[in-house]
Amino acid sequence: xxxxxxxxxxxxxxxxxxxxxxxxxxxxxxxxxxxxxxxxxxxxxxxxxxxxxxxxxxxxxxxxxxxxxxxxxxxxxxxxxxxxxxxxxxxxxxxxxxxxxxxxxxxxxxxxxxxxxxxxxxxxxxxxxxxxxxxxxxxxxxxxxxxxxxxxxxxxxxxxxxxxxxxxxxxxxxxxxxxxxxxxxxxxxxxxxxxxxxxxxxxxxxxxxxxxxxxxxxxxxxxxxxxxxxxxxxxxxxxxxxxxxxxxxxxxxxxxxxxxxxxxxxxxxxxxxxxxxxxxxxxxxxxxxxxxxxxxxxxxxxxxxxxxxxxxxxxxxxxxxxxxxxxxxxxxxxxxxxxxxxxxxxxxxxxxxxxxxxxxxxxxxxxxxxxxxxxxxxxxxxxxxxxxxxxxxxxxxxxxxxxxxxxxxxxxxxxxxxxxxxxxxxxxxxxxxxxxxxxxxxxxxxxxxxxxxxxxxxxxxxxxxxxxxxxxxxxxxxxxxxxxxxxxxxxxxxxxxxxxx
Numbered sequence: 001x002x003x004x005x006x007x008x009x010x011x012x013x014x015x016x017x018x019x020x021x022x023x024x025x026x027x028x029x030x031x032x033x034x035x036x037x038x039x040x041x042x043x044x045x046x047x048x049x050x051x052x053x054x055x056x057x058x059x060x061x062x063x064x065x066x067x068x069x070x071x072x073x074x075x076x077x078x079x080x081x082x083x084x085x086x087x088x089x090x091x092x093x094x095x096x097x098x099x100x101x102x103x104x105x106x107x108x109x110x111x112x113x114x115x116x117x118x119x120x121x122x123x124x125x126x127x128x129x130x131x132x133x134x135x136x137x138x139x140x141x142x143x144x145x146x147x148x149x150x151x152x153x154x155x156x157x158x159x160x161x162x163x164x165x166x167x168x169x170x171x172x173x174x175x176x177x178x179x180x181x182x183x184x185x186x187x188x189x190x191x192x193x194x195x196x197x198x199x200x201x202x203x204x205x206x207x208x209x210x211x212x213x214x215x216x217x218x219x220x221x222x223x224x225x226x227x228x229x230x231x232x233x234x235x236x237x238x239x240x241x242x243x244x245x246x247x248x249x250x251x252x253x254x255x256x257x258x259x260x261x262x263x264x265x266x267x268x269x270x271x272x273x274x275x276x277x278x279x280x281x282x283x284x285x286x287x288x289x290x291x292x293x294x295x296x297x298x299x300x301x302x303x304x305x306x307x308x309x310x311x312x313x314x315x316x317x318x319x320x321x322x323x324x325x326x327x328x329x330x331x332x333x334x335x336x337x338x339x340x341x342x343x344x345x346x347x348x349x350x351x352x353x354x355x356x357x358x359x360x361x362x363x364x365x366x367x368x369x370x371x372x373x374x375x376x377x378x379x380x381x382x383x384x385x386x387x388x389x390x391x392x393x394x395x396x397x398x399x400x401x402x403x404x405x406x407x408x409x410x411x412x413x414x415x416x417x418x419x420x421x422x423x424x425x426x427x428x429x430x431x432x433x434x435x436x437x438x439x440x441x442x443x444x445x446x447x448x449x450x451x452x453x454x455x456x457x458x459x460x461x462x463x464x465x466x467x468x469x470x471x472x473x474x475x476x477x478x479x480x481x482x483x484x485x486x487x488x489x490x491x492x493x494x495x496x497x498x499x500x501x
Contacts, residue, residue, distance in 0.1 A: 010476030013337055013368070022331035024316065025361040026485055031476040033459035033469065042452040043462045046371045047349040048081060049287040049309035052234070052259055055079025055224045056448050057366060057463065059351055061376035062086065062238035062263055065400045069099040070108045070384040074440050076226045076233035077106030077180075083236040083261045083374075090248040093237060094255040101232040101256045102205050104179045105197070106222065106441055107384070109207040113139050114148075116164035126150040130194050133204055134167045140204045144170045144196065173198045176205035177231075180222075184213045220445035228258045236289075238263035241271040246278065259287045265314065265322060267291040268298035276305040292353060294335035296342040303346040311374065312339045316354035333368060340369020344467070359447050363454035367466045367475065376400075381434035382443075389436060396436035 010031045017023070046057045058080035060067045064087040072082035084096050099108070110128040114120065115138030125132060131149050136142040146167035153159075156166060173196040174186055187195050187210055197206040226234040236259040237252045239245045249260065260279060262272050267290050279288045290302040291311030299310055315322035315329030322329055330338075332355040343350045352365035353374040365373050379385060380400040387398045437443060458475060460466035469475045480488065 008476075010478050012473040013470050013475070013477060014473070016477050016479070017334055017337045021334070021479075023333040023479065024331040025333050025355055025364045027331065027479055028333050028364065028477050029480050029484075029488070030364070030367065030458055031478065032457045033475060035456055035459060037456070037461050039449070039452050039456045041461055042455045044448060044451065044455075046463050047309075048236075048351070048372055049259055049289055049349055050347065051287050051308065052081075054081060054226055054372065056444070057362075057370075057372040058444060058448075059083060059236075059372050059374040060379050061353065061374050062261060063376050063380075064088070065387055065398070066376050066380050066385055068386045069096045070386075071379065071382075071440070072096070072100035072235045073103050073108055073233060074106055074384045075444075076100070076235065077222055078441065078444050079223045079226055080372075080444070081226050081234050081236055081259075083238050083259075086238045086240065086248065086263065090251045093248070094251045097235050097237060097252060097255040097257055100235045101230075102176055102199060103197075103233065104177055105183060105206060105208060106180060106216065107212070107439075109209075109212070111140070111204060111207045113204070114163050116145060116167075117162045119160050119162055120148065120153055123150065123153070126153070129207060130209055131171075131207075132163070133196075134163050135204065143202050144173070144198065144204050146170055171196055175200075180208075180213075180216060183208045184217070187213055216441070219439070219441050222441070222445075228256075230256065232256065234258040236261055240264070241269070241275040245275070249279065249283075253283055253286065257286075259289060259309075261289045261311065262291070265292060266328070267293050267311070268301050273301065273305045276302065276307055280306045289351065291351075293339055294330035296338050299339045299342050299348075299350075300346075303343065303348055307348060310339060310343055310348055310350045311353045312336050312350050312370070313352065313354035313374075320354065333364060336365055336368045336370050340467075344369065359450035360454065362447070362451050363458075366451070366463055367455075367458065367460065367470055369467060369470070371463065377434060379437075379440060381437045383439045384441075390433075392433065397433040398436065400432055400434045 044056050046054055048054050056079040060071050060075050060082040062083040062085040064085045067082045067084050072084060075082045084093060086093050112125055112129050112132045114132055114134050116134055118138060120132060131147045133144060134146045135144055146169055148163050148167050152166055172190060172192060174183060176197040176199050183195055194207055194209040196204060199205050228234045237257040238261045239249050241262060241264060262275055264272055272290060276288055276290055287308040289309035289311060290307035292314050293299045293310055293312060294314045312335050313332055316332040336352045340350055349371035351372045351374045352370035356362055356373050356375050356378050362373050377400060381398045385398060389396050389398055455466060460469055
């Protein structure tokens with residue numbers, strides 16, 4: 001005796017995304033499936049590209065208000081990766097890579113350096129560090145000779161005296177290759193207030209204080225870091241498709257870049273295809289990620305050219321105006337699904353780039369076929385993002401700008417939009433600000449836990465199982481009406497305070 005037949009509920013992804021509508025993440029919702037495993041059994045391990053594995057599916061966007069050395073170190077420590085922007089000179093970008101790869105601690109300090117003949121002008125110079133380092137050249141690029149503590153300076157009668165007159169001998173140091181746990185162990189064992197981390201040439205690389213250790217130990221436990229074959233943190237870098245970018249590429253490879261992203265707003269061009277072939281021919285062991293694309297046709301062209309990964313998204317970022325300015329692009333949910341359908345056949349992982357505002361969007365992007373998500377605004381405003389905090393009323397904020405904004409274009413990002421030779425510059429982005437988010441070392445682990453809970457509700461214990469459930473039609477979706485979207489969020493309250501953790 002059989003039970004009653006249950007009418008098929010919802011729509012398969014194939015049917016939903018082939019009706020001629022352009023959907024974004026908020027437009028669609030997954031129907032829950034069957035749970036037979038705990039949340040902690042969900043694995044978010046994934047691939048960034050053909051040959052690069054990550055513990056978490058998180059990538060920071062190559063934007064000059066998001067990804068520099070501090071972000072690269074933090075993301076690698078978490079198990080993700082950063083793609084360093086190229087709105088700078090080739091030597092500056094290479095220096096950012098070397099800075100990140102020289103560390104194994106999940107943050108970057110801001111030590112102050114003086115030469116022996118320099119005086120210390122004011123107490124404010126101790127604001128970001130418990131001591132001031134004295135080196136032969138007055139920079140981090142020379143041998144450490146001694147240190148000056150604030151108490152040393154406070155007791156000084158002649159404030160104009162050179163630091164060589166009263167500096168203390170060089171303090172206890174450790175190799176810059178030390179992990180956070182190793183550095184914390186030295187601090188505890190020797191009861192030190194701070195520990196200097198130096199490179200093989202005795203150059204000061206970083207400073208770890210007892211307060212830093214206490215702060216990091218109070219954050220969620222870090223998972224497996226992203227380490228390259230050289231044993232150092234993995235760091236990616238963006239480049240353009242101009243002839244002079246080949247020289248930049250050479251410097252980035254020498255600096256140790258683990259992956260290269262060809263950064264174009266519309267990647268299906270002869271310029272990018274030729275650059276892909278050049279990279280694969282010149283550096284066959286280097287993975288190259290192409291994009292941006294939103295259609296199967298675009299993706300197929302770049303796959304045939306030899307890419308190891310694809311960025312998906314056009315006009316979906318919170319500061320991007322490409323869709324309204326140029327009338328091209330696609331809703332991000334549709335774009336991810338369509339490109340993933342062809343990329344999977346070619347064994348090419350895709351990065352869902354743009355439109356991520358919450359953990360639910362990450363779940364949707366990954367289940368629809370992405371292997372990783374690239375985030376800009378989600379990470380902007382964090383401690384690790386470039387820039388300084390300002391106050392707008394009582395709100396602490398940081399600047400965040402699109403690489404298509406006129407401000408960013410003035411520094412060189414117009415090449416990304418193939419407009420570096422144009423006399424008239426047309427903006428495809430804006431300049432704005434985002435609130436202080438604290439450290440990515442705190443909110444990314446909580447976000448990943450929320451993503452795991454979403455996967456559990458869908459009955460998927462891994463990214464591959466989610467992709468399989470979607471392609472087989474087991475996972476079902478529906479389009480949400482405007483009222484359903486309102487109902488699915490916080491509503492009908494006089495006042496509320498929204499906290500994710």
